[in-house]
Amino acid sequence: MLGDQTLVLVGANVEAVDGEALRRLFAGSAPGARVEVMPNVNHFRIFSDSLALQTITDWLRALPAG
Secondary structure, eight states, X not given: OOOSSOEEEEETTOSSOOHHHHHHHHHHHOTTXXXXXXXXXXXXXXXXXXXXXXXXXXXXXXXXXO
């Protein structure tokens, strides 16, 4: 079961996944998860996109220590 400390990133331009559908899926099955749809990002660019990397950095910094 996914908890509150879950970050899901999906690119808005990923051909195989509808980002908004994924957001709805997680809202129903893991309401504490944070789902971010990255604009203008495809499947491979998610690993190098500056907004995606900043989102991950900010999320990690906000996690409780321990």
